[in-house]
Amino acid sequence: MLSYIARRLVIAIPTLILVSIFVFVLQKLLPGDPALVLAGEERDPAVLEFIREKYRLNDPILYQYFSWMKAMLQGDLGISLRTNLPVTELIADKLPVTIQLAVMAMIIAFAIGIPAGILSAVRKGTAIDYIANFVALSGLSIPNFWLGIMLIMLVSVHLGWLPASGYESPFVDPLKSLQTMIMPAFVLGTALAATLMRHTRSAMLGVLKADYVRTARAKGLLENVVILKHAFRNALLPIVTLSALLFGELLAGAVLTEQIFTIPGFGKLIVDAVFTRDYAVVQGVVMCTAAGFILMNLIADVLYFLLNPRMRSSL
Amino acid sequence: MPTEAPDNAPQNAPVLEVQDLSLRFKGAPANIVDGLSFAVRPGETLCIVGESGCGKSVTALSLMGLLPRGVARVMSGTAIFGGQDLLALPQRALADLRGDRISMIFQEPMTSLNPSYRIGDQIAEIVLRHRPVTRTQARARAQEMLERVKIPAASNRLDDYPHELSGGMRQRVMIAMALANDPVLLIADEPTTALDVTIQAQIIDLIEDLQKESGTALIMITHDLGVVAEIADRVCVMYAGRAVEEGPVAAIFDDPQHPYTIGLMSSVPSVGPRSGRLATIGGMVPAIDNMPDGCRFAPRCPFAGPRCDIAPPLAELGPSHRAACHYAPLESAFAEAAG
């Protein structure tokens, strides 16, 4: 197991290097001169030159790349052009917000998607199945931003139940934190629930046909035991893998949703950075996201192993 | 107690008596099992034989209440077990019987155990479901059952996962599970078809031994006439969803009366060890959308005549020997023809 994880981590290194090259090159290809942005109204060539010198924008490209990599390995992602703060600090600031949002969204997605998927598989072809599928399809086709705006209009503006925007750390005021996050988490969670429901349904349909499910019934086990213990347990593998990937996506930041609810998370950070050509921040955030994604992939694989006795004993 | 075996019933009353069982798949124009009747007495072995697709498995599944839901349906019939009609019992009551009073083992040992759980736990589970025992007691019972099905080093095997066992071993685990609660009736649906030939005989011997030991009644569904000769007390020959002949094993082998049975037996020597699969008979089993209205064997029957447009009843020929042919017993038919 440990050697497997180690192997996977080693494989992750070239992936990360590729991502870094990609990010770096893309950045350089973007139109616009960051020095111009920084200088603002100032058009004095001397000032521009000073800025370029200061941020090493004049160095050869390869040199820029390697010095960036070197710094990154030392935990230094550079300084934000816009805020003058270290990028690591910005990320450390925003990451917990995004993680909280992702976790809450995931909980909502599980709570809705998995029971609905199981139910519609067990009741395949009945009204319940059709309704669940219809709702899921609607959930997939309703854009997040639209649902978000509708929720704000209804719940915040019209009913006045929840704040429309803002953020509070759960360590400062847990209740207020929950109140500000519940709507965006719901918007993200329901969309994922639809995906999760459809995957759960198809995985369950597969295992419900299995001979061991018939054996479970032949043992006289009650239907809920047959379905949850014998069928669902074997449908877990694809669901777990999918969940880890969905969570990785959530960590990348829900740009639109964070924007609508003005949540100071990863999504907002990267949007602001792109619009202001804040190179260091964009690069840092993308690298961080890629690492998070690779990590979630690894976790998915590890869970896959832990859940599968056949794989487990082959190690 | 509704779930108890018929203790106070007369000694020779059947454990299970199936009458006029008809099953149909959704949208099919005819019954896949049609008017099937048979009975099993305590401790008795009834072999159900017949070509592939004649409805043996669906019959067994219908008795267990395990027909695929919404796909197959019971059209008529009763199956009296312990004074109750299995076909009319509510799901919950039937689940109380399953794995306790009636057990079943299946054709597919490789896929019939849950890959995610240890075999000891899978056996203990059936005990815990039906008996007021602790986990420790259930586990002890699981080990005892593994020993009874002759799995070597049983105590070390309890924590194995199914994939760590061979097909033959897995079928032994299935048998251990099925017998863990000392059922009154065991239904074995071609338990050896998927196994190596050498293993087949071992498994059949094991089932035979365990059945003698426990006095369980056994319905053995098989293709293998060697198995029939070895373990059957009575035989029910099925053709296209109907019983065409039923009787004591000696009568079926030595004095078959239905033309289909005669065809089956033609390749089997009547003395000495019997072995081999069912003989092939010219022609094919009619498809479900092409079932003759009368005798379903007529298209392949060398004796078919005008009377065969009407389905023949299962008529008594001798002591508990019955056949469904207008010309049975054949002696009288020949006499008729000669006279």
Ligand SMILES: Nc1ncnc2c1ncn2[C@@H]1O[C@H](COP(=O)(O)OP(=O)(O)OP(=O)(O)O)[C@@H](O)[C@H]1O
């Ligand atoms: N789900 C289903 N839908 C429609 N027809 C089915 C279904 N399952 C089985 N059948 C049909 O029912 C018939 C009886 O099947 P069954 O499995 O009982 O045969 P069998 O006698 O057990 O054969 P075998 O010896 O091959 O196991 C077959 O002809 C099969 O095609």
Ligand code: SF4
């Ligand atoms: S009833 Fe007729 S067709 Fe059917 S088995 Fe007898 S002789 Fe053959």
Ligand SMILES: [Mg+2]
């Ligand atoms: Mg079968």
